[in-house]
Amino acid sequence: MNLSKVKPISLKQQAFESIKNAIIEQSILPGEILYERQLSEMLGISRTPVRESIPLLELEGWVKSVPRKGTFVCNISEKDVEEVIQIRRAIESLVVELLIPAISDKEIEHIEEIYGIQAQLIQDKNKFINTDKDFHIYLAQLSGNVRLSNLMQTISDQLRWFGVRALGAPDRNEHTLKEHAALIDAIKMRDIEEAKKAVITHINRTREAILKNLQL
Template sequence: MQKIEKAVSYKEKVYRELKTAIISQRIKAGEILNERKLAEKLGISRTPVREAIQQLANEKWVIIEPYRGAYVYELTEKDIIEVFQVRLALECLAIELIVNKISEEDIEKLKDIFRKQEKLKEKYKAEEFIEVDREFHTFIANHSENTILIDMLNELGDIIRRLGVQAVQDKKRFMETLDEHIAIIDALSMKDEAKAVEAMKYHITKTRDNIYNRYIENKES
């Protein structure tokens, strides 16, 4: 007899819905989260909405201020720099850990993920692209078999997705990302550690620069 799984609470459902909307930018940075309106829209009481907003505030996705209420936290220049400092170090380390043990079967799986991304050129959707992008990077991280590295990247995962959606709003960056991913795959297939690390470093740095430049442009506009 299988264990009966605990039903997902309304609070958890609201939390996931709001967090997903923030990551995908359907709810923008600085936007007010009106407890009453959200409860009406979702067809539930205000209590689980209030609890979900509080959880998001605890995780720094939302700020709660007296007289203003709850609003979506806007990532700062410092946040962007720090996230990418850590991401760059971890993802390059992941490459170093897998390059000499990655199998031909693993390379084919990476190519399958790449082909899924490439198909999205036909109907360009940033959110879908980022989901497959995360699959690509998670595959590499998981094959490092370093649990601390994997946990740290998972911890950063949602912030990286939120920033990534911003990066690939520009279709030019979308196409560049495809080129950078295939360069990583090619270097791994040759088991060329220096080239693979450089390809990953270039990819993460280009992503960081694109996001940072968009951040500065938005601040100045």
């Protein structure tokens, strides 16, 4: 058996992840121009890995390079939101349909633990959103469908990006917790139709909050 040696994460990949997370958390705002020197100084690395990370960011749709003008953080468009929300509705409806017949009491307890953690982070927007991601990805994992879980992972960064924008709506974090609580109640009752209704309501209200705040 031949295996390649495990390599430490490259500086290029570190730069990519750091810049992407700054965009998601809106430390770097949509429309803002990226300056290699500034980013390299903030990250404490040379400009080369920062420069090498830009094509990766552009490939995933986080930034756009404009000849003779520079590299700009992409804006969130209404079309972006609608497309991801459509995918999310389909994925999470199927998730609850698959997980409810098989879920254990211990797994429900863990869902409630994640919910409790999120409730304690209500004043910290970024940590609240990160825990929200953990909540939904854990549900996807409980579906037992690996490909479905992977799809949820694939769109999770965009969902976090949109979610930060959604939390700009008044009391959106409190409403999110109430919507999660309704979903948990339906799961505890092993009621597939009620759980589907709860998750679709949650997704639709998130969509409304995102679109409303795109106009601010």
